[in-house]
Amino acid sequence: MSGGVDSAVAAARAVEAGHEVVGVHLALSRMPGTLRTGSRGCCTVEDSMDAQRAANIIGIPYYVWDFSERFKLDVVDDFIAEYSAGRTPNPCMRCNERIKFAALLEKALDLGFDAVATGHYATVLTDEHGNKELHRAAAWAKDQSYVLGVLTTEQLAHSMFPLGATPSKAEVRAEAAERGFSVANKPDSHDICFIPDGDTRGWLAERVGAETGDILDRSGTVIGSHEGAHAFTVGQRKGLSIGFPADDGKPRFVLEVQPKTNTVVVGPKEALDIAEIAGGTFSWAGLDPAASGITPDLALPFDCSVQIRAHSDPVPARARIGSSPNDGVRRGAPELVIVPNEPLNGVSPGQTAVLYAGTRVLGQCTIDRTVSALQPQSLPEPAGV
Amino acid sequence: MPVYLDHAATTPMLPEAIDAYTAALGIVGNPSSIHSQGQNAKRVLEEARERVAASLGCDPIEIVFTSGGTESVNLAIKGMYWSRNDGVARPRILVPRGEHHATIDAVEWLEHYEGAILEWIPLDARGRVSIPALTEALSSFDDISLVTLLWANNEVGTIQPVSEIAALAAAHGVPVHADAVSAYRHLPIDFASSGLAAVSISAHKIGGPLGIGALVLSRAASVVPLIHGGGQQRDVRSGTQDAPAAIAFGVAARHPAPALAALRDRVIAGVRSAVPSAVLRGDPHERLDNNAHFTFPGCEGDSLLFLLDAAGVSVSTGSACQAGIPESSHVLLAMGLSDAEARGALRITVGHTTTEADVDAFVAALPAAFARASRAGFSDRAVGIRA
Numbered sequence: 001m002s003g004g005v006d007s008a009v010a011a012a013r014a015v016e017a018g019h020e021v022v023g024v025h026l027a028l029s030r031m032p033g034t035l036r037t038g039s040r041g042c043c044t045v046e047d048s049m050d051a052q053r054a055a056n057i058i059g060i061p062y063y064v065w066d067f068s069e070r071f072k073l074d075v076v077d078d079f080i081a082e083y084s085a086g087r088t089p090n091p092c093m094r095c096n097e098r099i100k101f102a103a104l105l106e107k108a109l110d111l112g113f114d115a116v117a118t119g120h121y122a123t124v125l126t127d128e129h130g131n132k133e134l135h136r137a138a139a140w141a142k143d144q145s146y147v148l149g150v151l152t153t154e155q156l157a158h159s160m161f162p163l164g165a166t167p168s169k170a171e172v173r174a175e176a177a178e179r180g181f182s183v184a185n186k187p188d189s190h191d192i193c194f195i196p197d198g199d200t201r202g203w204l205a206e207r208v209g210a211e212t213g214d215i216l217d218r219s220g221t222v223i224g225s226h227e228g229a230h231a232f233t234v235g236q237r238k239g240l241s242i243g244f245p246a247d248d249g250k251p252r253f254v255l256e257v258q259p260k261t262n263t264v265v266v267g268p269k270e271a272l273d274i275a276e277i278a279g280g281t282f283s284w285a286g287l288d289p290a291a292s293g294i295t296p297d298l299a300l301p302f303d304c305s306v307q308i309r310a311h312s313d314p315v316p317a318r319a320r321i322g323s324s325p326n327d328g329v330r331r332g333a334p335e336l337v338i339v340p341n342e343p344l345n346g347v348s349p350g351q352t353a354v355l356y357a358g359t360r361v362l363g364q365c366t367i368d369r370t371v372s373a374l375q376p377q378s379l380p381e382p383a384g385v
Numbered sequence: 386m387p388v389y390l391d392h393a394a395t396t397p398m399l400p401e402a403i404d405a406y407t408a409a410l411g412i413v414g415n416p417s418s419i420h421s422q423g424q425n426a427k428r429v430l431e432e433a434r435e436r437v438a439a440s441l442g443c444d445p446i447e448i449v450f451t452s453g454g455t456e457s458v459n460l461a462i463k464g465m466y467w468s469r470n471d472g473v474a475r476p477r478i479l480v481p482r483g484e485h486h487a488t489i490d491a492v493e494w495l496e497h498y499e500g501a502i503l504e505w506i507p508l509d510a511r512g513r514v515s516i517p518a519l520t521e522a523l524s525s526f527d528d529i530s531l532v533t534l535l536w537a538n539n540e541v542g543t544i545q546p547v548s549e550i551a552a553l554a555a556a557h558g559v560p561v562h563a564d565a566v567s568a569y570r571h572l573p574i575d576f577a578s579s580g581l582a583a584v585s586i587s588a589h590k591i592g593g594p595l596g597i598g599a600l601v602l603s604r605a606a607s608v609v610p611l612i613h614g615g616g617q618q619r620d621v622r623s624g625t626q627d628a629p630a631a632i633a634f635g636v637a638a639r640h641p642a643p644a645l646a647a648l649r650d651r652v653i654a655g656v657r658s659a660v661p662s663a664v665l666r667g668d669p670h671e672r673l674d675n676n677a678h679f680t681f682p683g684c685e686g687d688s689l690l691f692l693l694d695a696a697g698v699s700v701s702t703g704s705a706c707q708a709g710i711p712e713s714s715h716v717l718l719a720m721g722l723s724d725a726e727a728r729g730a731l732r733i734t735v736g737h738t739t740t741e742a743d744v745d746a747f748v749a750a751l752p753a754a755f756a757r758a759s760r761a762g763f764s765d766r767a768v769g770i771r772a
Binding site for chain 2: 022
């Protein structure tokens with residue numbers, strides 16, 4: 001229970017569904033702020049008090065469990081390391097993968113609980129053989145199945161999302177008001193919870209340092225300078241501060257972030273088009289596509305759709321398990337290879353690609369490499385194609 | 386009915402105190418008013434002060450009612466610090482490790498804002514203040530404003546040799562404040578012969594109401610007030626006095642102290658037989674009659690607390706909570722325990738409503754809770770990641 005409206009209503013519904021429920025607030029920082037500020041909706045003492053008030057009204061016990069050490073190690077440090085490596089991490093996803101449905105779930109199971117219920121908008125279905133499937137929420141606009149794409153069969157078996165069938169957030173708010181929750185009209189949180197003022201760049205600069213580096217065009221010519229490569233994300237247009245226009249007069253976008261050389265490569269929008277993405281860290285949400293009858297063999301391309309951001313639209317694609325390039329790092333290990341039917345725009349390594357079959361989440365990978373639609377020959381070919 | 390074994394946090398109000406409290410709420414008049422009704426309020430207030438004074442072996446004039454233990458401790462420490470630094474530089478405060486946060490945060494505030502110099506006196510493995518270290522500090526410095534210490538530790542229950550310490554400090558002309566919030570009514574306190582300059586107490590720990598406490602302030606000691614206003618209570622603590630709360634406090638102070646040692650020993654014996662690996666912390670002999678404190682190897686006190694709560698038994702991990710976030714007890718760390726050992730802490734405290742059946746219910750629930758909590762281990766910590 002974060003102190004927000006969704007988890008409060010989810011807890012109330014779990015109680016009414018007949019479960020024995022205990023409210024748990026995750027303490028994710030040793031030094032929480034006292035009062036809520038800006039668009040953050042969690043992690044302050046005030047939020048913890050909101051959660052406790054909701055638990056009081058529902059009539060369930062409430063505890064604060066301290067996962068701050070794990071959170072720092074698995075989410076915050078990971079976030080810094082990923083940015084330092086020129087990748088764009090999704091900390092909420094890491095938190096679901098390693099904290100909420102891992103450390104918290106493990107502790108809960110050990111203490112005698114059966115499942116973790118959260119206020120995520122997603123649906124867990126059980127097929128006729130008893131296998132768990134993760135699906136999009138009924139409220140498509142609020143659907144959070146993307147950030148749950150990291151959940152495995154085992155985790156899904158112990159997860160409950162009581163808000164999954166709700167048609168809209170408005171309905172959840174109305175229900176919260178009806179139940180007398182003070183958080184019924186609490187604003188949604190948007191920012192990264194561990195960056196108090198929402199200034200991700202400034203926060204990162206303090207932790208990874210900021211050194212002046214070069215901005216290059218695609219030919220390698222220095223056309224400007226920046227105050228630290230980590231502050232840039234692939235696809236970013238603003239904040240480049242290059243004093244002169246491109247030859248064709250069109251806006252320039254970040255194409256690549258190279259932290260080792262502290263350089264940022266920029267170019268035209270079309271150079272952002274990605275024809276293929278792949279990642280060696282992948283998982284299946286429930287039975288894999290072969291076991292589900294979607295493909296006879298995971299090595300053969302199968303139809304699906306791919307989503308690369310929490311709130312982007314899914315794009316039809318074909319996916320398969322291939323071998324990663326033998327580039328000295330990946331050494332041909334298995335990877336999930338995804339070829340979208342139309343190019344994807346602004347994909348950065350570190351992002352998560354979630355595969356869907358209709359409303360069902362098939363699985364996900366953290367993107368290690370991308371192949372440009374413009375110049376596929378300039379990037380290493382995946383082995384075995 | 387849940388079994389309540391957290392009397393050191395707060396103990397239920399005595400029925401007599403509740404009766405006196407509710408009856409007193411009907412009294413009309415501000416004790417500082419000159420008319421007869423004001424005088425009546427003043428009369429019952431002063432009767433209450435006399436009762437509290439009698440329970441501490443001090444003069445009524447030496448009782449300064451406050452809002453509770455924390456205010457008393459702040460008034461004693463900051464007030465004496467400022468008073469002792471009036472015209473003379475005595476920035477040094479001697480303070481043991483393992484104090485209550487009311488003291489730690491007050492002295493650290495003085496360090497930060499007033500330039501105080503803190504001399505932290507170590508504890509031994511039983512939680513007793515190191516007398517050699519204290520003696521050494523007293524003879525090494527001539528700029529000491531005060532010594533402040535817990536009469537008995539609120540977590541592990543260890544009783545300090547307060548009179549011995551007061552005598553040592555007196556030899557150097559240094560006043561001593563004792564935080565007796567957890568000791569009051571659990572051991573004899575005779576302020577007059579104690580050699581102390583000030584003692585802090587609280588009503589709700591002894592069956593009185595919440596929201597009132599007292600600083601016992603020797604006639605010989607002076608403090609600079611924290612709260613300024615109408616000059617009530619020796620000009621030390623301004624503000625209209627809460628006569629009903631004082632009356633209820635007085636009733637609790639006069640009530641015979643319950644005999645708790647046998648119940649405490651029943652807890653200790655019960656824990657030892659239920660979980661042989663549990664380690665009793667604090668001084669095995671010089672400890673509060675209501676306090677049993679154990680560490681349970683390989684599990685989190687938090688998990689134990691949760692599981693016992695689910696089984697209908699209320700206990701405490703004993704350590705301070707920052708925003709509900711449990712911290713390893715600074716008291717146990719000061720006693721030399723490792724962080725992992727300190728995390729397994731559980732404090733069980735008995736009180737005037739505790740029965741043998743309560744203790745037995747706790748002991749009966751303990752083995753299953755311990756087994757479960759051991760399985761959960763330290764899953765929420767950086768160590769022992771299984772994911």
